[in-house]
Each structure stands twice: as structure tokens, then as C-alpha cells.
Amino acid sequence: MAWQALVSCALLGTERQAPPALAGDDALGRLLGQLDGTDREGDLLRAAGVVALWQRAGQELLDDRQPCPPASAADSVPVCGVRAARHLERLLQGQNVELLPEWLEQLAAVGRRVPAALLPALLDVGARQMDVQPLLPAVLGERGDWLARQREEWRYAVRVRDEAQWSSDSQAERLALLQYLRTVDPARGRELLASTWDTELARQRRAFLAVLAIGLSLEDEPWLETVLDERSAETRAAAAALLARLPDAALVHRLRERALNVLRGTLAAGRLVLEVEPPEDEPALRRDGVTGAALPGAAVRLGEKAWRLCQMLAAVPPATWCQHWQQSPAAILVAAQASEWCDALREGWLRATLCQGDADWAEALLSLYPDHASHTAALAALLPAARFEQLLMGLLAEDPERALLILGQAQRPWSVDLGRAVLSHLRQRAAEDKSLESWASSALRGFARWLPPQLHDEVAAGWPVEARHWPRWETALNACLERLRLRRVMAEALRADA
Amino acid sequence: MNTLSAAQVLALAPDEASIKAARGLARPAKWLTLGHDEQALWGECKGSALYQISVEPGEPAFKCTCPSRKLPCKHVLALLLLAADEPGLLPAAPAPQWLLEWQAKRAQNAQRKAARAVAATELDPEQQAQRAVARDKRASARQRKVEAGLEELERWLRDLVRQGLAQAQRQPLRYWHDMAARLVDAQAPGLARWLRDLGSIPASGEGWSGRLLAQLGHLFLLLEAYRRLDTLPETLQADIRGRIGWTLGEADVPDGNWVRDRWLLLGQYTQEEEQIRMRRAWLWGHDCGRLALLLDFAHQSQTLTPLAAPGSWLEAELGFFPSQYPLRAVLRNACALTALDAAPPGWADGAALLDAYAGALAQQPWLGLLPARLDNVVPARSAANTWYLRDSAARLLPCHPGFSQGWPLLALSGGQGLPVFGEWDGRQFRPLGAWVDGAFVAL
Numbered sequence: 001m002a003w004q005a006l007v008s009c010a011l012l013g014t015e016r017q018a019p020p021a022l023a024g025d026d027a028l029g030r031l032l033g034q035l036d037g038t039d040r041e042g043d044l045l046r047a048a049g050v051v052a053l054w055q056r057a058g059q060e061l062l063d064d065r066q067p068c069p070p071a072s073a074a075d076s077v078p079v080c081g082v083r084a085a086r087h088l089e090r091l092l093q094g095q096n097v098e099l100l101p102e103w104l105e106q107l108a109a110v111g112r113r114v115p116a117a118l119l120p121a122l123l124d125v126g127a128r129q130m131d132v133q134p135l136l137p138a139v140l141g142e143r144g145d146w147l148a149r150q151r152e153e154w155r156y157a158v159r160v161r162d163e164a165q166w167s168s169d170s171q172a173e174r175l176a177l178l179q180y181l182r183t184v185d186p187a188r189g190r191e192l193l194a195s196t197w198d199t200e201l202a203r204q205r206r207a208f209l210a211v212l213a214i215g216l217s218l219e220d221e222p223w224l225e226t227v228l229d230e231r232s233a234e235t236r237a238a239a240a241a242l243l244a245r246l247p248d249a250a251l252v253h254r255l256r257e258r259a260l261n262v263l264r265g266t267l268a269a270g271r272l273v274l275e276v277e278p279p280e281d282e283p284a285l286r287r288d289g290v291t292g293a294a295l296p297g298a299a300v301r302l303g304e305k306a307w308r309l310c311q312m313l314a315a316v317p318p319a320t321w322c323q324h325w326q327q328s329p330a331a332i333l334v335a336a337q338a339s340e341w342c343d344a345l346r347e348g349w350l351r352a353t354l355c356q357g358d359a360d361w362a363e364a365l366l367s368l369y370p371d372h373a374s375h376t377a378a379l380a381a382l383l384p385a386a387r388f389e390q391l392l393m394g395l396l397a398e399d400p401e402r403a404l405l406i407l408g409q410a411q412r413p414w415s416v417d418l419g420r421a422v423l424s425h426l427r428q429r430a431a432e433d434k435s436l437e438s439w440a441s442s443a444l445r446g447f448a449r450w451l452p453p454q455l456h457d458e459v460a461a462g463w464p465v466e467a468r469h470w471p472r473w474e475t476a477l478n479a480c481l482e483r484l485r486l487r488r489v490m491a492e493a494l495r496a497d498a
Numbered sequence: 499m500n501t502l503s504a505a506q507v508l509a510l511a512p513d514e515a516s517i518k519a520a521r522g523l524a525r526p527a528k529w530l531t532l533g534h535d536e537q538a539l540w541g542e543c544k545g546s547a548l549y550q551i552s553v554e555p556g557e558p559a560f561k562c563t564c565p566s567r568k569l570p571c572k573h574v575l576a577l578l579l580l581a582a583d584e585p586g587l588l589p590a591a592p593a594p595q596w597l598l599e600w601q602a603k604r605a606q607n608a609q610r611k612a613a614r615a616v617a618a619t620e621l622d623p624e625q626q627a628q629r630a631v632a633r634d635k636r637a638s639a640r641q642r643k644v645e646a647g648l649e650e651l652e653r654w655l656r657d658l659v660r661q662g663l664a665q666a667q668r669q670p671l672r673y674w675h676d677m678a679a680r681l682v683d684a685q686a687p688g689l690a691r692w693l694r695d696l697g698s699i700p701a702s703g704e705g706w707s708g709r710l711l712a713q714l715g716h717l718f719l720l721l722e723a724y725r726r727l728d729t730l731p732e733t734l735q736a737d738i739r740g741r742i743g744w745t746l747g748e749a750d751v752p753d754g755n756w757v758r759d760r761w762l763l764l765g766q767y768t769q770e771e772e773q774i775r776m777r778r779a780w781l782w783g784h785d786c787g788r789l790a791l792l793l794d795f796a797h798q799s800q801t802l803t804p805l806a807a808p809g810s811w812l813e814a815e816l817g818f819f820p821s822q823y824p825l826r827a828v829l830r831n832a833c834a835l836t837a838l839d840a841a842p843p844g845w846a847d848g849a850a851l852l853d854a855y856a857g858a859l860a861q862q863p864w865l866g867l868l869p870a871r872l873d874n875v876v877p878a879r880s881a882a883n884t885w886y887l888r889d890s891a892a893r894l895l896p897c898h899p900g901f902s903q904g905w906p907l908l909a910l911s912g913g914q915g916l917p918v919f920g921e922w923d924g925r926q927f928r929p930l931g932a933w934v935d936g937a938f939v940a941l
């Protein structure tokens with residue numbers, strides 16, 4: 001009370017109000033009673049100083065009314081060593097963060113987990129970087145799982161325990177559950193989703209449908225067909241795209257029948273000639289995802305008709321055309337170059353190839369058109385290791401520009417042989433005193449991510465240091481070597497823990 | 499090879515930009531030569547020119563031939579980082595000529611300095627008396643300056659409450675900072691910092707008027723006490739001078755106040771304001787059981803005296819400045835020790851900390867911070883995103899709003915109680931370190 005009176009007086013100012021008299025019988029009151037009222041400002045400040053100190057010395061803490069949340073379970077897996085932890089810390093600070101997935105894989109391989117103090121930074125990075133997320137369950141440990149539950153932004157990393165999590169208020173946690181179920185019991189995952197489908201928001205529906213790509217099979221077809229009748233165009237398109245991945249789905253059969261009429265091939269003098277009559281807009285086609293709307297992630301610009309053509313082709317397994325015309329993918333792609341619908345055809349086949357995971361078509365698309373922008377890496381990923389290497393070795397000999405373009409974008413480790421072949425080609429280029437194009441300079445740095453780290457010393461040697469353009473090469477090479485060395489050092493530190 | 503840990507190296511850096519630059523240089527491609535011997539590390543770094551870097555990590559002492567005025571410069575930091583992260587890159591080798599020259603020059607300087615110190619003690623009585631007179635003259639000149647500054651501050655305070663806090667709330671920040679600047683001129687930097695802190699209260703939201711009045715009253719009592727300084731015990735006089743901002747040096751430590759012990763560095767906190775960096779480092783003495791505060795200041799262009807990283811042990815002498823509640827000290831003759839398995843005793847819960855704080859205030863009413871270890875607290879977060887420490891009696895100690903390590907502390911705790919060390923300022927706790935399975939972790 002005394003304090004409130006002092007504050008009110010101070011707010012108004014002593015020129016408008018005299019300080020309150022605060023004399024009393026207790027020790028504080030007797031002390032305050034010594035103020036005689038002759039010095040308004042001094043009295044107010046002295047009294048404030050005394051009462052504030054008295055309060056400060058006697059203050060109490062608030063009670064926590066919440067029950068204490070459950071603590072983390074004990075971890076049986078040990079954390080990584082100090083040197084490895086330092087490497088992780090530096091990766092998480094954003095230095096060479098693209099090497100984080102590789103580091104996490106190796107950590108899991110040596111049977112260690114992330115130290116507790118670094119978990120918050122790792123969960124932050126994982127929330128932004130999709131390629132990190134699938135690697136987390138193996139390295140977070142009990143502590144990381146517990147921590148992920150403490151913050152909404154980190155719920156994506158919560159380990160899945162039971163279906164009760166489907167009623168969680170965290171969308172990230174529900175997505176994680178659906179992802180998990182689709183890996184171990186796809187039908188159960190679909191049933192769970194179908195059970196609450198009507199109450200989900202449109203945005204969430206699309207996110208859930210994206211997860212259904214995991215463990216997708218014909219068993220999912222009947223339910224996905226019902227989704228094709230929904231109101232939201234984007235939801236319908238997502239369901240149609242899923243069905244298009246199933247070669248035996250009714251949707252694929254329907255579109256294949258139509259496509260065979262839309263795109264015809266005839267042999268003239270042993271060469272394939274293509275004739276295109278793009279589909280018109282009609283409700284049945286719209287329902288199957290052939291809408292004429294631009295597809296996301298496309299590098300080409302097409303008109304509405306061309307998009308319908310592209311969407312239709314995207315749903316037809318590309319092997320269909322090879323069987324139908326008895327031609328190789330490469331021959332078909334070359335034939336398309338003569339068509340006025342060339343771009344739409346290529347984009348459609350690209351999508352179909354990715355959709356069906358067709359390695360033959362992927363190889364043909366890569367060797368004819370090495371640059372598919374954001375899709376190059378996905379195409380390269382469709383090839384088995386031996387076939388990928390064979391293709392690249394061949395291209396390096398015939399058309400090295402193409403090989404380097406593909407290697408600059410593919411996201412897969414190289415064998416020692418491929419690494420050596422690429423290096424000897426690059427040395428030769430440098431020796432011919434060709435200037436280093438800027439794309440090649442950044443590609444060289446990028447190669448360090450996929451070259452086997454044990455090649456480090458070999459990479460460093462044998463360069464034509466006398467060449468006129470060498471200084472530019474040297475800068476790029478040093479960046480590459482530094483990264484390669486970092487990968488080797490990081491791997492060594494982790495192996496020392498094993 | 500005697501090297502610093504990466505954390506220790508980063509603690510040496512004069513600013514964030516230096517750290518960033520040093521990380522870029524901490525890779526072998528940037529270095530023409532690298533090497534080490536028993537005492538020193540060295541390297542030649544490719545920058546705009548080829549720079550030669552010499553470091554003796556023990557002290558630490560360093561030299562670089564680059565033109566940067568930062569101390570240590572990015573090249574020195576980069577060399578130390580390399581040595582910390584990848585010691586294998588610095589082979590043992592005979593020292594190059596330029597390093598030997600630097601070492602010779604340093605030895606010469608040290609000799610000269612020692613010779614000067616000897617000369618000072620060997621002065622004849624007359625010279626000593628002359629020096630004492632000069633010293634007293636300087637002290638009384640300062641005293642007059644401070645007294646004038648304090649008088650002005652009192653008038654300013656009286657004006658403020660005469661016109662009312664509501665009026666003061668409408669003042670721009672300059673109103674507070676101008677008074678602070680005048681106190682800097684009056685050689686009362688402690689009060690100047692206090693004034694700048696006051697300036698942030700009117701905009702600090704609900705309850706600001708009470709918080710401001712409490713500080714103003716507190717400050718006014720200090721002015722009153724200074725006026726009657728002669729009537730107070732000597733140790734309290736020292737506290738009052740200290741709060742005003744009298745600079746203290748080794749010479750102000752009475753001979754009997756030196757304590758030789760093995761000290762654990764418990765945590766440090768560096769803050770920057772008005773181009774001055776201030777570092778608080780807390781130590782605990784293994785045998786004496788005392789807590790101590792090392793306070794260091796440096797202008798922005800200068801570097802703070804390098805200090806070992808939190809969690810390190812030092813064998814050293816600490817000289818405590820006179821005080822009713824002695825905490826502040828200076829360090830001398832320090833050398834690194836291997837870690838001991840010991841930690842300061844802590845308070846069982848928040849109530850015990852508050853009792854201790856009340857006891858300390860009774861001795862030294864202007865005590866700024868009480869260092870404390872709490873034995874068993876769990877970090878907790880309110881819906882409003884502020885951090886608390888929940889003690890074993892389910893009471894909440896609010897954390898300082900500037901405390902940014904809440905999530906890492908929570909991760910370290912795993913929801914279990916753990917011992918936490920930090921500073922209690924009477925309202926908020928700033929955690930600086932914690933013990934996980936008996937090992938100290940700096941926050």
C-alpha cells in the first residue's frame with residue numbers, strides 16, 4: 001500500500017502532490033517516520049529507496065501451477081565424440097550445410113547420436129531442409145525425440161509411437177504418423193486418413209495426399225477415385241497424379257486409350273513420324289487431371305492445349321510408346337523434334353518417366369537433353385549405379401559438355417573410376433588452356449560432394465600449373481579440395497568413435 | 499603442443515566479423531606454411547600479401563604482419579582455429595627466422611619492463627614521497643570532478659520527481675543518455691551505465707513506474723551515502739565508490755586480500771554498450787570456497803584481456819577488492835590446470851537463493867549481482883515464451899529476457915532437474931552454465 005502511494009505521487013510529481021506520510025510502528029515505519037516533510041523531492045526519493053530495498057529483500061517467487069511435464073527417457077546409444085560434435089556444430093552454423101545429410105548418415109552408421117546441446121540447432125535446420133528430415137530418427141535418440149515434442153516447429157521430428165497421435169493438434173506430428181504408417185502398413189495409413197478426410201482443411205488434404213505416394217499401390221485406387229470427384233481442383237489434381245503412378249489403374253487405362261488417338265506414329269522410310277491432335281477440354285478428362293493448367297516445376301511455357309497434351313502423356317507409362325511403335329525411347333524423342341508440339345511431348349514424357357521410374361527413358365532423356373533444370377537429379381536417380389556410370393563414361397568420351405552438365409546436377413556419389421575419368425578430362429581441358437566457364441567453376445566445387453574422399457590426394461595432383469588460365473582453375477580447384485578434405489576429416493572423426 | 503580449444507579461440511575474437519573472416523581463412527589452402535614447436539604456432543597466410551603470423555597460445559600472445567588494427571586479427575584467429583580443429587595440419591618444425599626475431603623482441607621488452615619495476619621499488623624516499631604527492635593530487639582532482647557530477651545528478655533527480663514520472667516518460671531516450679554522458683565526463687562511469695539502464699524502463703511496459711521509482715530511490719540513497727562517506731565503514735565506502743565507477747586496479751587490493759587457490763571458471767558474459775565492452779567472469783575457489791568476479795572493460799578497438807574458457811581450471815592468485823560483500827577481484831600469476839572433479843555448492847531451491855540475496859543486501863545494499871548455483875532446477879517456458887527455472891519446490895525463477903540459450907538448456911536437462919550456475923539481479927536469473935552428469939557446460 002505504502003509503495004502504491006509513493007508511485008502515484010511520483011507519477012504526478014511532487015510539485016502537485018506532497019509525498020504520503022508513511023510513519024508506522026514497525027521497523028520500516030519508524031525509519032520512514034524520520035522524514036520530516038521539509039524536503040518533498042528528497043523525502044519521496046529516500047522513502048522510495050528504502051521501501052524498494054525492503055521489498056527487494058523480502059520478495060517471494062511465483063508458484064508453478066502447471067504439473068511438471070514428463071522427462072525424457074534414458075538413452076542407451078552414446079553421443080558422438082568431441083571432434084565429431086565440433087564438425088556438426090560448424091555444419092549447423094551454415095558452413096557447408098549441404099554436407100549435413102552425409103554426416104548424419106555416417107553418424108547413424110557408427111551407432112552414435114547427436115549431443116543434447118546441438119539438438120535445438122539440428123531440429124531448426126531439419127524444419128527448413130527436407131533432405132535432412134528422414135535421417136533424423138536414427139540420430140536424435142530419446143532426448144531428441146523428447147525435445148521435438150516441446151516445440152510446435154519441431155513436431156515433424158517426433159517419433160511415431162501409436163495411432164493416437166492422429167488426433168494431435170500438430171499437423172507436423174500427424175504427417176509424421178502418416179509417413180510412418182505408409183512405410184509399414186500402407187492400407188492402415190489410408191484408412192486413418194479416409195476416416196477424418198471430411199474434416200480436414202484443403203491445405204492439409206494436399207499435404208496428406210503427397211504422403212500417400214509412399215507405399216502407393218492399387219489398393220489405394222478405389223479411395224483415390226472418390227477423391228477425383230471432390231470440388232477442389234488442386235486436391236483432384238493431386239489424386240490424379242497419384243493414380244497416374246499406378247500402371248494398372250483405371251485412370252491410366254482410360255488416358256492410354258485416349259492418348260493412342262491423340263498421338264499417332266507412322267513409319268516413313270523406316271523413320272518414325274509423329275502426328276498430334278491435342279485433346280479438347282471435357283469434363284471426363286478434367287476429372288482425370290487433364291485440365292490444361294500449367295504443371296508446377298516446368299521449365300517450358302505451354303498453351304492450354306499443349307498442357308492438356310502434356311498432362312495426358314504424363315499419365316501414360318512411356319514404355320507404352322516403345323511397344324506400340326516398336327521404337328527405342330531415343331528414336332521416339334528424336335521423332336518428336338520434328339513436331340510443332342515438341343515441347344509438350346517432351347515435358348509429358350519427362351513427367352511420365354519420373355512417375356513410372358522408367359530407367360530406359362531416363363537414360364534417353366539425359367543423353368539427348370542433359371539439362372532438365374530441377375528434374376535432372378531425379379532422372380539421374382532412376383538409373384542403377386552401373387548404368388549411370390556407364391552412361392556418364394560414354395558421354396565423357398563423346399560429348400564431355402553434356403556429361404559435366406549432368407554431373408553438375410545429379411545428386412549421387414561417384415565411383416573411384418568415374419571420379420578419375422572426370423578428373424582426367426578436366427586436367428586435359430586445363431592443359432588445352434581453355435578458359436574455365438563460370439558454370440564449370442561452380443560445378444567443380446560441387447563435384448567435391450560426390451567424389452570419393454579418398455581421392456583427395458589424386459585430385460590435387462597433375463594439374464598444368466603453367467597454363468595461362470590456371471589461376472582461375474586453381475581457385476575453383478582449391479574450393480573443391482577443401483570440401484573434399486573436410487568430408488574426409490569428418491568421416492575420420494566419426495570412424496574414430498565407432 | 500600447447501593450444502587453445504575452439505571455444506577459447508572464439509572467446510578471444512574482438513567481434514563477430516572477425517570470427518566469420520577467420521572461419522573462411524581456417525583451411526589449409528589459404529596457408530603457405532604451418533608449423534609448431536614447444537612454445538609457439540606459426541603460419542604464413544595468403545591474403546592481399548603473404549602475412550606472417552606468430553602465436554604463443556600459453557599467454558596468449560600474438561603477432562601478425564597484416565595491417566589490421568584488430569587484436570587479435572582474423573589471421574591469428576584462423577591459425578588458432580586450425581590448430582584447435584585439425585592439429586595434424588601444423589607439423590612440429592624448427593621455428594622460422596621471423597618467429598625467432600619476434601620472440602627475441604618480446605623477451606627484450608619483458609626485461610625492460612622488469613627493470614623498470616625494479617627501478618620503481620628502488621626509488622629513494624624523496625622520490626617515493628614525490629610520487630605519492632602526485633598520486634594524491636590526481637585522486638583529489640578526480641574527487642572534485644565526481645562530487646560536481648554527483649551534485650548535478652542530484653539536481654536532475656529532484657527535477658525529475660518534482661515534475662513527475664509521467665512527464666519523464668514522454669522524454670526521448672536522449673534525456674537519459676545526456677545525463678549519462680555528463681556522468682562519464684565527471685568520471686563516474688558506474689552511474690553513467692546506471693542512467694542508461696534507467697532510460698529503457700519507461701518503455702518497458704506494465705509496472706514501469708514502480709520499477710523506475712525503485713531505481714531512482716536506490717540511486718538517491720547512494721548519493722546520500724556518498725555525501726556521508728566519512729562516517730561509514732571502510733569496506734562500505736569502497737562499495738559506494740565502486741558503484742559510482744571508481745576504477746580499481748591491482749594497487750587497490752590490500753596485501754591481506756590475496757588468495758592463492760585452484761579456481762574454476764564458471765561462466766562469463768560479455769556485453770557491449772556505448773562502444774565499451776564489458777566482460778564479467780565468475781570463478782570459484784576449490785579450497786577457499788569463495789566466488790569471485792573478474793570485471794574487464796575494453797574500448798571497441800581494443801581487445802579484452804584473453805581469459806580461459808568457462809569450465810577451465812586455473813591455479814592463480816585472486817586479489818579481492820575491499821567490500822562489505824567481497825566478490826570483485828583481480829587475477830594474477832594464472833596458469834592452466836587439468837580439470838578437477840569438483841563444483842561449488844549450490845542452493846537447494848529458489849527460496850534459499852532469495853534468503854541469501856536478502857542477507858547480501860543487508861551487508862551491501864547496492865549489490866548488483868549475486869552469483870549462485872541452484873542445485874536442482876528444470877528449465878520451463880511460459881505461454882508468453884519467457885523462460886523460467888522451476889525449482890524443487892515448484893517455484894519459478896524468471897530468467898533474464900536477454901537469456902538466449904533456453905532451448906539448449908532444456909535439451910541438456912531432458913526435463914530432469916540439473917544444477918545451473920548464473921547471476922541473480924534481484925528480479926531475474928541469467929544462467930551461464932550447467933552441470934550435466936557432473937561435467938560443466940557453458941551456456
